[in-house]
Amino acid sequence: MYIYIRRRVICFFNNFLTVFMRLPSSFPMEIMTSSAFSTSCCLPLNCPRRVVWPQHIYRRISKQSLPIIPPLMIVSKLNELQQVHPRRSAQYHPSVWDLKLIESLSTPYTYELYGTQFEELKRSAKCLLTSTKDPCALLKLASTMQRLGVAYHFEKDIEDALALLYPNLTTNLHTTALQLRVLRQNGFSISSDVFDKFRNSDGRFMDNLSSDMEGLLSLYEASHLGMHGENILEEGKDFSIKNLKSLIGKLESDSAKQVKQSLEIPLYWRMPRVEARSFIDVYQRDMAKNLTLLELAKLDYNLVQYVYQQEVKELSRWWRDLGFKDKLPFSRDRLMENYLWAMGMIFEPQFSKCRIGLTKFVCILSAIDDMYDIYGSLDEIECFTDAVDRWEMEAMEDLPEYMRICYLAMLNFANEVVFDVLKDHGVNTFPYIKEAWANLCRSYLVERRWFSSGYTPTLNEYLGNAWISVGGPSAMVHAYVLLGCTITKDALDCLKHGSELLYWASLITRLSDDLGTSEAESKRGDVAKSIECYMVQESVSKEEAQDHIRGLISYSWKKLNEESAKNSMPKSIVKMSLNMARTAQFLFQNGDGIGTSTGVIKDHLTSLIVKQIPY
Ligand SMILES: CC(C)=CCC/C(C)=C/COP(=O)(O)OP(=O)(O)O
Numbered sequence: 104m105y106i107y108i109r110r111r112v113i114c115f116f117n118n119f120l121t122v123f124m125r126l127p128s129s130f131p132m133e134i135m136t137s138s139a140f141s142t143s144c145c146l147p148l149n150c151p152r153r154v155v156w157p158q159h160i161y162r163r164i165s166k167q168s169l170p171i172i173p174p175l176m177i178v179s180k181l182n183e184l185q186q187v188h189p190r191r192s193a194q195y196h197p198s199v200w201d202l203k204l205i206e207s208l209s210t211p212y213t214y215e216l217y218g219t220q221f222e223e224l225k226r227s228a229k230c231l232l233t234s235t236k237d238p239c240a241l242l243k244l245a246s247t248m249q250r251l252g253v254a255y256h257f258e259k260d261i262e263d264a265l266a267l268l269y270p271n272l273t274t275n276l277h278t279t280a281l282q283l284r285v286l287r288q289n290g291f292s293i294s295s296d297v298f299d300k301f302r303n304s305d306g307r308f309m310d311n312l313s314s315d316m317e318g319l320l321s322l323y324e325a326s327h328l329g330m331h332g333e334n335i336l337e338e339g340k341d342f343s344i345k346n347l348k349s350l351i352g353k354l355e356s357d358s359a360k361q362v363k364q365s366l367e368i369p370l371y372w373r374m375p376r377v378e379a380r381s382f383i384d385v386y387q388r389d390m391a392k393n394l395t396l397l398e399l400a401k402l403d404y405n406l407v408q409y410v411y412q413q414e415v416k417e418l419s420r421w422w423r424d425l426g427f428k429d430k431l432p433f434s435r436d437r438l439m440e441n442y443l444w445a446m447g448m449i450f451e452p453q454f455s456k457c458r459i460g461l462t463k464f465v466c467i468l469s470a471i472d473d474m475y476d477i478y479g480s481l482d483e484i485e486c487f488t489d490a491v492d493r494w495e496m497e498a499m500e501d502l503p504e505y506m507r508i509c510y511l512a513m514l515n516f517a518n519e520v521v522f523d524v525l526k527d528h529g530v531n532t533f534p535y536i537k538e539a540w541a542n543l544c545r546s547y548l549v550e551r552r553w554f555s556s557g558y559t560p561t562l563n564e565y566l567g568n569a570w571i572s573v574g575g576p577s578a579m580v581h582a583y584v585l586l587g588c589t590i591t592k593d594a595l596d597c598l599k600h601g602s603e604l605l606y607w608a609s610l611i612t613r614l615s616d617d618l619g620t621s622e623a624e625s626k627r628g629d630v631a632k633s634i635e636c637y638m639v640q641e642s643v644s645k646e647e648a649q650d651h652i653r654g655l656i657s658y659s660w661k662k663l664n665e666e667s668a669k670n671s672m673p674k675s676i677v678k679m680s681l682n683m684a685r686t687a688q689f690l691f692q693n694g695d696g697i698g699t700s701t702g703v704i705k706d707h708l709t710s711l712i713v714k715q716i717p718y
């Protein structure tokens with residue numbers, strides 16, 4: 104009883120500060136930050152401000168320092184709060200995916216039936232790599248394999264082949280740009296000075312390149328692998344965009360379509376599996392296609408789809424048993440869209456366990472997010488945050504019924520992950536998994552307090568919290584431990600305490616989310632997102648703020664590229680970080696791909712999971 108009252112005192116005290124005294128500035132008192140990461144970083148050239156390196160390690164307020172308030176008064180105040188709290192709903196539309204339909208998915212393409220043919224095609228494709236000696240042809244081959252989604256079968260072969268060619272300097276713009284893109288994408292370092300020979304003495308790209316469509320497109324794609332400070336790639340990007348735009352009208356429809364698509368979303372930012380599906384069609388129409396590669400790509404796509412189908416079937420049963428749809432009707436019912444997050448982060452068939460775990464993670468995270476954003480009262484979510492910190496069954500006592508379901512689902516899921524990793528790898532990941540959830544919930548609480556007190560944070564303040572509240576750091580901890588590869592304490596510590604790699608990937612995820620969803624969120628009432636924060640801070644229009652956020656995304660990509668090149672984290676984490684950013688951009692490209700899962704996302708899911716490619 105004493106503990107119960109004490110917890111209620113804490114909740115009440117927190118509410119008192121944020122709601123009644125309307126003291127938004129009280130939150131730093133609660134969330135003490137570590138000075139371990141106080142490096143600062145510059146914003147893009149068009150950005151006048153500096154972002155302070157996010158501080159992400161939270162300390163809880165000392166409970167001993169709380170004043171004692173008579174319990175009866177607290178209980179009556181809580182009841183009052185409970186009664187006045189209007190239960191809100193985001194009015195999410197029901198899922199467009201019927202669980203029965205998911206469970207009935209099937210495909211004729213199984214490894215049992217097509218395995219021999221598949222292995223034969225793989226052998227032939229491998230021969231292509233070893234027999235191609237011309238540097239330009241080899242670069243094209245590596246790029247085509249990547250785009251078709253089959254490069255993962257030949258990682259070592261591609262690396263070996265590229266190492267032989269490297270650093271063979273090429274002559275024309277197309278090959279030079281292709282070389283930079285393919286080499287960097289495959290982990291080689293190559294200086295952007297290779298573009299020097301295409302510039303005049305005044306440093307500008309030569310005029311005679313302005314009609315070289317192939318070269319310009321290649322330069323444009325390569326410029327997205329640029330790092331902060333590589334001005335030549337920035338200029339290359341501007342030069343290619345300007346000239347590609349004026350060339351579009353003169354191109355045949357297929358080429359024009361490709362250029363338009365690239366200008367919308369460059370190759371390097373695309374989600375691998377979505378790109379594979381779309382490029383297989385393009386390649387099929389290519390007069391110079393290699394039939395072995397095409398056949399391999401189609402068969403691989405269909406065989407991988409078989410694996411995805413098995414996974415969503417299992418997840419469908421899990422989701423039905425979890426019962427969130429009935430017990431938490433205010434939250435999103437988006438199993439398939441959440442699966443897309445997982446598939447976007449890691450698509451290779453051998454990582455089923457990771458995709459299944461990540462999908463469960465996103466399902467539970469979304470329900471908790473909706474609880475904090477929409478449905479729960481402030482005192483309820485204070486108690487929930489406290490319960491997550493305690494991480495024990497007894498904590499359920501203090502929670503309302505609907506929260507208990509969510510709390511226990513989270514506890515069970517997370518403990519199961521910890522158990523599996525302990526069993527399979529002998530590594531205790533409990534402190535990391537627990538901290539991932541606790542940190543996430545604390546960041547949700549910060550946003551909720553801001554909202555409840557009517558406070559609009561500065562963009563810096565907002566981003567210092569929002570890169571965590573988007574779920575990136577927590578997702579990455581889960582993804583890493585679920586991968587099934589060697590788990591090192593160093594990598595876990597890096598993920599726990601934050602790394603620049605994780606920060607920039609999460610920031611892109613957050614900014615893309617805000618660009619796609621903040622309008623709907625602010626209509627229904629939610630914390631000011633990056634766009635509103637910047638509008639208020641700088642007194643600018645929504646359009647100007649959106650432009651600024653897009654600039655920040657480009658800047659973050661350059662920082663992310665810089666971090667990827669450092670090889671300071673395991674390759675798998677680098678790959679998943681890049682893919683997380685790509686997935687976010689893809690999902691939020693046309694608004695809120697999750698909350699209001701539209702026809703576009705449904706169509707993509709259909710071609711990724713339901714429909715085979717005629718073979
Ligand atoms: C693998 C990852 C990173 C998954 C995260 C999924 C996600 C962004 C859920 C919250 O959406 P939201 O738009 O409601 O977020 P918020 O309320 O934080 O803006």
Ligand SMILES: [Mg+2]
Nearest residue numbers: 472473476624
């Ligand atoms: Mg939300």
